[in-house]
Amino acid sequence: QVQLVESGGGVVQPGGSLRLSCAASGFTFRSYGMHWVRQAPGKGLEWVALIRNDGNDKYYADSMKGRFTVSRDNSRNTLYLQMNSLRSEDTAMYYCASRTGYYFDYWGQGTLVTVSS
Amino acid sequence: QSALTQPPSVSGSPGQSVTISCTGTSSDVGNYNRVSWYQQPPGTAPKLMIYEVSNRPSGVPDRFSGSKSGNTASLTISGLQAEDEADYYCSSYTSSGTWVFGGGTKLTVL
Numbered sequence: 001q002v003q004l005v006e007s008g009g010g011v012v013q014p015g016g017s018l019r020l021s022c023a024a025s026g027f028t029f030r031s032y033g034m035h036w037v038r039q040a041p042g043k044g045l046e047w048v049a050l051i052r053n054d055g056n057d058k059y060y061a062d063s064m065k066g067r068f069t070v071s072r073d074n075s076r077n078t079l080y081l082q083m084n085s086l087r088s089e090d091t092a093m094y095y096c097a098s099r100t101g102y103y104f105d106y107w108g109q110g111t112l113v114t115v116s117s
Numbered sequence: 118q119s120a121l122t123q124p125p126s127v128s129g130s131p132g133q134s135v136t137i138s139c140t141g142t143s144s145d146v147g148n149y150n151r152v153s154w155y156q157q158p159p160g161t162a163p164k165l166m167i168y169e170v171s172n173r174p175s176g177v178p179d180r181f182s183g184s185k186s187g188n189t190a191s192l193t194i195s196g197l198q199a200e201d202e203a204d205y206y207c208s209s210y211t212s213s214g215t216w217v218f219g220g221g222t223k224l225t226v227l
Contacts, residue, residue, distance in 0.1 A: 035216070037163075037218075044120065044206060044218060044219070044220045044221040045155070045157075045163065045206050045208075045218040045221070046218060047208075047215065047216040047217065047218060050216070059214055059215060060215075061215060095162060095163070097163075100168075101151075101168065101169065102149070102151035102153070102168075102169070102210040102216075103151070103153035103165060103168040103169070103208070104153070104155070104163070104165060104208070105165050105168070105174065106165075107162040107163050107164070108162065109161075109162050110162060
């Protein structure tokens with residue numbers, strides 16, 4: 001069955017960096033685009049980024065452009081999110097989700113990022 | 118891109134029907150049949166319930182249905198059950214090539 005497992009979250013100081021990973025299994029990872037979605041504590045879902053299946057096209061929410069970089073390694077079935085210049089408002093649970101069409105069909109359980117001094 | 122507008126909360130008794138609205142603009146909901154809905158019980162990851170306005174993935178009960186009129190999409194849950202209690206989010210693809218979510222609706226089963 002499809003499994004997405006995020007890792008790499010933790011506590012980081014404002015201005016710091018963090019790299020999240022999402023390990024995929026149970027489907028042909030290289031055939032699917034992948035999203036990152038985040039959810040601040042007690043708040044709603046916010047789309048972060050999409051990377052197409054071959055990694056050549058990437059799209060970002062305006063508030064993340066220039067600070068976040070999405071990438072993937074299809075040989076390792078792994079998705080990444082490099083987050084730089086982190087701010088307190090980036091504190092959230094970060095989910096990876098697979099893309100089919102224009103929706104998010106499978107989700108991981110998330111990894112928590114806390115930006116605090 | 119502003120979030121889609123959903124009511125903060127809805128409620129209903131077991132067996133009743135409830136409808137959750139999701140209002141966007143002509144740049145997202147109104148321009149594409151690319152609206153989806155997600156269920157998120159407390160402390161869990163979201164789960165896809167409806168895609169492309171009105172399609173149910175395998176395994177989602179037919180009590181869940183979706184529709185759209187103009188810039189507003191709707192999720193209707195009929196025959197409410199206690200297990201339906203959760204937060205529900207709509208999402209739409211946008212003309213900017215990005216995605217936007219609604220603010221979420223808390224469903225309480227009385």
